[in-house]
Amino acid sequence: xxxxxxxxxxxxxxxxxxxxxxxxxxxxxxINFDFIFGDYSPAGDGGIWPMIVTTIYTIAISLxxxxxxxxLAAVYLQEYAKQxxxxxxxxxxxxxxxxxxxxxxxLFGAVFFVTTLKLGMSIIAASLTxxxxxxxxxxxxxEEALKxxxxxxxxxxxxxxxxxxxxLYKVILPSAMxxxxxxxxxxxxxxxxxxxxxxxxxxxxxxMPESIFSSARTLTVHSYLVTQESGDxxxxxxxxxxxxxxxxxxxxxxxxxxxxxNKADY
Amino acid sequence: MGCMLMSTTVIERNNAEKxxxxxxxxxxxxxxxxxxxxxxxxxxxxQALYNVSLGIQxxxxxxxxxxxxxxxxxxxxxxxxxxxxxxxxxxxxxxxVDSENIYQSNDVIKLRTKVxxxxxxxxxxPMSIYDNVAYGPRMQGIKNKKELNKIVEESLRxxxxxxxxxxxxxxSALGLSGGQQQRVCIAxxxxxxxxxxxxxxxxxxxDPISTLKVEExxxxxxxxxxxxxxxxxxxxxxxxxxxxxxxxxxxxxxxxETDHIFxxxxxxxxxxxxxxxxx
Numbered sequence: 001x002x003x004x005x006x007x008x009x010x011x012x013x014x015x016x017x018x019x020x021x022x023x024x025x026x027x028x029x030x031i032n033f034d035f036i037f038g039d040y041s042p043a044g045d046g047g048i049w050p051m052i053v054t055t056i057y058t059i060a061i062s063l064x065x066x067x068x069x070x071x072l073a074a075v076y077l078q079e080y081a082k083q084x085x086x087x088x089x090x091x092x093x094x095x096x097x098x099x100x101x102x103x104x105x106x107l108f109g110a111v112f113f114v115t116t117l118k119l120g121m122s123i124i125a126a127s128l129t130x131x132x133x134x135x136x137x138x139x140x141x142x143e144e145a146l147k148x149x150x151x152x153x154x155x156x157x158x159x160x161x162x163x164x165x166x167x168l169y170k171v172i173l174p175s176a177m178x179x180x181x182x183x184x185x186x187x188x189x190x191x192x193x194x195x196x197x198x199x200x201x202x203x204x205x206x207x208m209p210e211s212i213f214s215s216a217r218t219l220t221v222h223s224y225l226v227t228q229e230s231g232d233x234x235x236x237x238x239x240x241x242x243x244x245x246x247x248x249x250x251x252x253x254x255x256x257x258x259x260x261x262n263k264a265d266y
Numbered sequence: 267m268g269c270m271l272m273s274t275t276v277i278e279r280n281n282a283e284k285x286x287x288x289x290x291x292x293x294x295x296x297x298x299x300x301x302x303x304x305x306x307x308x309x310x311x312x313q314a315l316y317n318v319s320l321g322i323q324x325x326x327x328x329x330x331x332x333x334x335x336x337x338x339x340x341x342x343x344x345x346x347x348x349x350x351x352x353x354x355x356x357x358x359x360x361x362x363v364d365s366e367n368i369y370q371s372n373d374v375i376k377l378r379t380k381v382x383x384x385x386x387x388x389x390x391x392p393m394s395i396y397d398n399v400a401y402g403p404r405m406q407g408i409k410n411k412k413e414l415n416k417i418v419e420e421s422l423r424x425x426x427x428x429x430x431x432x433x434x435x436x437x438s439a440l441g442l443s444g445g446q447q448q449r450v451c452i453a454x455x456x457x458x459x460x461x462x463x464x465x466x467x468x469x470x471x472x473d474p475i476s477t478l479k480v481e482e483x484x485x486x487x488x489x490x491x492x493x494x495x496x497x498x499x500x501x502x503x504x505x506x507x508x509x510x511x512x513x514x515x516x517x518x519x520x521x522x523e524t525d526h527i528f529x530x531x532x533x534x535x536x537x538x539x540x541x542x543x544x545x
Contacts, residue, residue, distance in 0.1 A: 083353075150389070152385060152387060153389060153391060154351075155348065155351070155389065156385065156390070157391070158351065159346060159348060159383040160378065160379075160382070160454065160455070160458055161405075162405045163405075166405050170401070170405070171391050175391075
C-alpha cells in the first residue's frame with residue numbers, strides 16, 4: 001500500500017517534470033530579449049510582447065471585477081444569508097458553473113458581450129467572459145476559507161461589543177485571507193490557461209492592443225495558432241515557457257503579499 | 267470538602283417556593299446587579315432552561331455548577347445575549363441588569379461592553395498580544411496611541427500577566443502557553459472596562475498550575491467586577507465563589523452561599539452532586 005502511495009506521488013511529479021522539462025528543452029533556444037520584448041512581425045522573426053501585454057490585461061481586468069464580487073458574494077452566503085433552500089440553490093448553481101466547459105462561456109460572451117453589448121471582439125469582452133468563468137472559483141474558495149475561521153474568533157470578537165461588520169473586517173476576513181488568495185491564484189491559472197473562450201471574444205489580432213476595447217491575442221491563443229497554422233512546436237514551447245514563468249511570478253507574489261498582510265496583523 | 271467551615275446561620279427555606287430565590291435573597295439588603303426572573307429558553311422545540319430565577323450580587327463571584335448539559339452555560343450566555351448568535355433560540359422571562367431589561371433593549375453592543383466574557387478555550391485572535399488587548403477599545407474608536415498603551419498595560423496588569431508579556435507585546439499572542447493565553451483573554455475583556463465578567467469554564471483547558479493562577483486572579487478581580495463563573499470543578503466553585511447555584515436539567519435546584527451549598531445542601535440532589543454521587 002505504501003509503495004502504491006509512493007508510486008502515485010512519484011508519477012504525479014514525474015509527469016509534471018517531464019512536461020515542463022520537455023517544453024523547456026524544446027523552447028529555450030528561442031528565448032531572448034527580443035523574443036520577449038520585441039513587437040510581433042508576421043514574417044516570424046518578431047517577438048511576443050503584444051501577447052504578453054494582452055495576457056496581463058485580461059488577468060488584471062478579470063480579477064479586478066471578479067475578486068470583489070466573488071468575495072462579497074461568498075461573505076453574504078456564508079455569514080449573512082439564512083441557511084435555507086435559496087442559499088443551497090445558489091451554492092449548487094455556483095458549483096455547476098465551475099463544471100461547464102469554457103467554450104460555452106465563450107459562446108455566451110460572443111453573443112452577449114461582443115454582439116449585444118456591442119463591445120466587439122475586444123480585451124474587455126474577453127475579460128468580462130473570464131470574470132464569469134472565475135467568479136464561481138473565487139466564491140467557492142472564499143466560502144471554504146471563511147468556513148475554516150474558528151467560530152471562537154467570531155464569539156470572542158462579538159463578546160467584546162463589536163458589530164458584525166467590524167468582526168468581519170478585522171478578524172474573519174484577515175484570518176481567511178490565505179484561503180482567499182489561493183482562490184485568486186487558481187483564478188489566474190484559469191485565466192492564463194483559457195483559450196477557447198478568449199478566441200471567441202477577443203479575437204486573434206496579432207498586434208499591440210491600443211486600448212482594452214481593441215481585439216488582441218493572448219499568449220495561449222497565440223500558442224494555439226502558431227502550432228495549428230505553421231506547426232511551429234519550437235515557438236509554441238517558447239511561449240509555454242513564458243506562460244509558466246508568468247504564472248510562477250504571479251503565484252509567488254500572491255504568496256508574498258499574503259505573508260506581508262499577515263505580518264501587518266501579527 | 268470536610269475542611270469547609272460550617273456556617274452558623276441556617277437560612278430557612280420553604281421548599282415549595284423553590285425557584286424564586288432571587289426574591290428571597292434580596293431581603294438581605296443588597297440589591298442584585300443582575301436579576302433574572304422566570305427565564306425559559308428554547309432551542310427550537312427543545313426547552314433548555316425552565317423558570318430560572320436568581321439574583322446575582324455586585325462584586326461577588328457567583329458560581330454555576332451542575333452536570334454537563336444541565337443548562338449552566340446556556341444560562342450564562344443569556345446574560346450577554348450570546349445565544350442570539352444561534353438560530354432558533356427563543357427566550358421568555360426577564361433579565362434585568364442595573365434596572366435595565368436587556369431583552370427589551372436592542373443595544374446588544376452596549377450590553378456586551380458592560381458584560382464581558384471569557385470562554386472555555388482561550389480564543390485570542392491571530393494578532394499580537396498588544397493588538398488583541400487593544401482590539402475592543404480600537405473598535406470603540408480609541409485611536410490615541412498613549413491612551414491605548416495605557417489601557418493595554420492596565421488590562422494586562424489587571425489580569426496578572428503584564429510581567430510575563432511586557433517584553434513581547436508585539437509578538438503573536440498564539441505563541442503563549444494556554445494558561446497565559448487565557449489570562450490575556452481576561453485582559454482583553456478587562457480592556458473594555460466591563461462591570462460584569464462571565465466566565466464559561468475558563469480553566470477547563472488549562473493545567474493545574476495555570477488553573478491556580480486564574481483562580482487567584484478571579485478572587486483578586488472581584489474587588490472591581492461582578493463575576494459569574496460556570497465550572498465543572500466543584501473544588502473550584504468552593505475555592506473562588508461567594509455564591510453557588512446548582513443547575514440540573516435546566517432548572518436551578520439550589521442557590522445559596524457557597525459555604526452552605528457545600529456544607530449543608532438543602533436538597534438531596536444538590537447533596538448527591540456536591541458529594542460526587544453523580545455528575
